[in-house]
Amino acid sequence: MSENVMSMRGIVKAYQNGDVQTSVLRGVDLDIVRGEFVALMGPSGSGKSTLMHIMGFLDQVAEGTYMFQDRDVSRLTSDELAIMRRGEVGFVFQAFHLLPRLTVLENVMLPLVYLDVPMKERRDRAQNVLTDVGLAERLEYLPNQLSGGQKQRVAIARSLITDPAVIFADEPTGNLDSKSSEQVLVLLRDLHQAGRTIVMVTHEMDAAAYASRIIRMKDGLVA
Numbered sequence: 001m002s003e004n005v006m007s008m009r010g011i012v013k014a015y016q017n018g019d020v021q022t023s024v025l026r027g028v029d030l031d032i033v034r035g036e037f038v039a040l041m042g043p044s045g046s047g048k049s050t051l052m053h054i055m056g057f058l059d060q061v062a063e064g065t066y067m068f069q070d071r072d073v074s075r076l077t078s079d080e081l082a083i084m085r086r087g088e089v090g091f092v093f094q095a096f097h098l099l100p101r102l103t104v105l106e107n108v109m110l111p112l113v114y115l116d117v118p119m120k121e122r123r124d125r126a127q128n129v130l131t132d133v134g135l136a137e138r139l140e141y142l143p144n145q146l147s148g149g150q151k152q153r154v155a156i157a158r159s160l161i162t163d164p165a166v167i168f169a170d171e172p173t174g175n176l177d178s179k180s181s182e183q184v185l186v187l188l189r190d191l192h193q194a195g196r197t198i199v200m201v202t203h204e205m206d207a208a209a210y211a212s213r214i215i216r217m218k219d220g221l222v223a
Helices: 048-055 078-088 104-113 119-132 148-160 178-193
Strands: 004-017 020-033 037-041 063-068 089-093 166-170 197-201 213-218
Touching: 004 048, 020 048, 037 048, 037 178, 048 166, 048 197, 078 089, 089 148, 104 119, 104 148, 119 148, 148 166, 148 178, 166 178, 178 197
Parallel strands: 037 197, 037 213, 089 166, 166 197
Antiparallel strands: 004 020, 004 063
């Protein structure tokens, strides 16, 4: 297996709205090495979120080649992308996306339900990752009983539960105060130092400083 977990060549993406076509990515070339912590930066409209959505199998490529762990995924159907998304990558979003009526433990177990993992193994794995992110005492709490920083740590635990090849973090500190932001970024850095590959979209230089490499986007290209 090559050192690159992701390799993109000539990635083009445009959106059609009626008669108007808007080009978002204009031929992106990018390699991300296994074990890197990459920060994607750029002004609004630069294409960074679209690029992350393609990397994370949330969106399809219009033109170009995208190799993920030596597999060409640029021509996969939306159903095939969904299978990749369930098993190969984890997501952490600005808005947490926790289900309000499920406990912390149940929220973290959820991705394993879709993979048909037996109940006992689901519980054991969820307890382990919640301990890793410092929330062993909060297993039976509901999301509304947690602080913003704790919610984001639950989301990080959920992203780890399938042991993904890459964790994508989209503005993970966007809804947090400075102390909670620092705790979340230290956790991401610790995960990186433990060997995880992380791609983080951020507009905050303070957050990007935790990454091992900063990639700047401008006008749909890597600047």
